[in-house]
Amino acid sequence: AQSVTQLDSHVSVSEGTPVLLRCNYSSSYSPSLFWYVQHPNKGLQLLLKYTSAATLVKGINGFEAEFKKSETSFHLTKPSAHMSDAAEYFCVVTFSGTYKYIFGTGTRLKVLA
Amino acid sequence: NAGVMQNPRHLVRRRGQEARLRCSPMKGHSHVYWYRQLPEEGLKFMVYLQKENIIDESGMPKERFSAEFPKEGPSILRIQQVVRGDSAAYFCASSPQRPGHSTDEQYFGPGTRLTVT
Numbered sequence: 653a654q655s656v657t658q659l660d661s662h663v664s665v666s667e668g669t670p671v672l673l674r675c676n677y678s679s680s681y682s683p684s685l686f687w688y689v690q691h692p693n694k695g696l697q698l699l700l701k702y703t704s705a706a707t708l709v710k711g712i713n714g715f716e717a718e719f720k721k722s723e724t725s726f727h728l729t730k731p732s733a734h735m736s737d738a739a740e741y742f743c744v745v746t747f748s749g750t751y752k753y754i755f756g757t758g759t760r761l762k763v764l765a
Numbered sequence: 766n767a768g769v770m771q772n773p774r775h776l777v778r779r780r781g782q783e784a785r786l787r788c789s790p791m792k793g794h795s796h797v798y799w800y801r802q803l804p805e806e807g808l809k810f811m812v813y814l815q816k817e818n819i820i821d822e823s824g825m826p827k828e829r830f831s832a833e834f835p836k837e838g839p840s841i842l843r844i845q846q847v848v849r850g851d852s853a854a855y856f857c858a859s860s861p862q863r864p865g866h867s868t869d870e871q872y873f874g875p876g877t878r879l880t881v882t
Contacts, residue, residue, distance in 0.1 A: 688873070695769075695875035696808075696856065742807055751798065751821075751860075753871060755807030 654679045656745045658756035666764045671715075671730040673759045675743030678724060685726040686744040686753075687717055696742070702726060713737070738763045767792070769859050769874035770839075777880045778847045786842040786877045790859030797840045798871060799832060802854040814840060847881045854878050 659674040677683055687699040700711025707719040717728045726743060743756040770789040778784050790797050795816055800808040801824075811824040814834035822832065829847075834840040844851055855878075858871035 686870075693878075695771075696873040698870070698872075701870065751796075751813055751871075752810045752824075753798075753800070753808070753858075755800075755809070757805075757807045 654681075654683075654745060654747065654754055656743050656754055656756045658741075658743050658759050660759050661757065662760050662762065664762040664764060665733045667735055668732050671728070671733045671737065671761065673728040673741050673743075673761065675726045675728065675756060676724055677726065677743075677745045679745065679747065681747045683745045683747055685717075685719060686746075687711065687715070687726075687728050688742045688744060690740045690742065690758075692739070699728070699741075733761075733763045735763050735765065737761060769794075769857055769872050771855075771857050771874035771877050773877060774875060775878050775880070777882060779882055780848055781846050784844040784847050784851070784879055784881075786844075786855050786857075786879070787839040788842070788857030788859075788874060789839040790857075791861075791872055794859035794861045794872070796860045797834050798858045798860075799840075799842050800856045800858065802856060802876070804853070808856055811842075844879075847879075849881050852879055852881045 656677045685702040688696040689699050690696050699715050700709045702709045702719045710716045715730045717726050719726050740758045740760050742758050744753050746753050772787050797814045799811040802808045812832045813821040829845045831843045854876045856876045857874045860871045
């Protein structure tokens with residue numbers, strides 16, 4: 653069965669320091685992978701997506717993620733956190749020919765001044 | 766191009782009442798998906814619709830929940846006789862292409878937060 657695991661439910665970083673949000677998936681097929689961000693009481697915004705092209709994917713707001721097939725991981729990183737990055741982040745997996753997005757349980761990012 | 770629209774944004778219902786949630790997909794999108802987000806959880810797929818057709822409702826509770834996407838107008842998620850456990854955020858997404866197409870990315874609306882008292 654396909655699944656996605658976000659290893660940390662909460663992450664706290666200081667402003668200006670790097671961000672790492674971890675995501676692992678399990679699948680027998682080649683996945684498409686996404687990271688979405690949800691600010692309080694707002695909808696989901698797509699940060700970036702991997703669809704079997706380059707393994708290093710650059711997204712909006714300085715975020716990027718690297719697809720590592722050998723580790724079945726798709727961790728989200730940003731070199732320098734900003735206060736406005738505080739939000740909940742969801743890793744999502746889906747598979748070619750399907751439409752059911754499978755969401756991780758989310759990681760709440762807190763950015764300290 | 767306006768994004769996916771959902772209304773109302775917040776809905777309060779007493780136990781036993783009906784809740785109707787509306788979703789207008791992005792212009793040109795004919796595929797609609799509903800997801801539910803329970804507190805402290807990720808989103809879970811509920812149903813996939815195309816115009817006038819339910820394609821997959823495998824994620825819908827068997828009773829009290831129904832969805833439609835008529836030829837004209839928004840998609841509606843209807844919950845009859847609501848219970849406290851229905852309190853959640855309900856998100857709608859739309860896509861322009863059939864699933865599996867290279868541009869089948871789903872675009873999400875802001876969600877409707879349902880509170881059952």
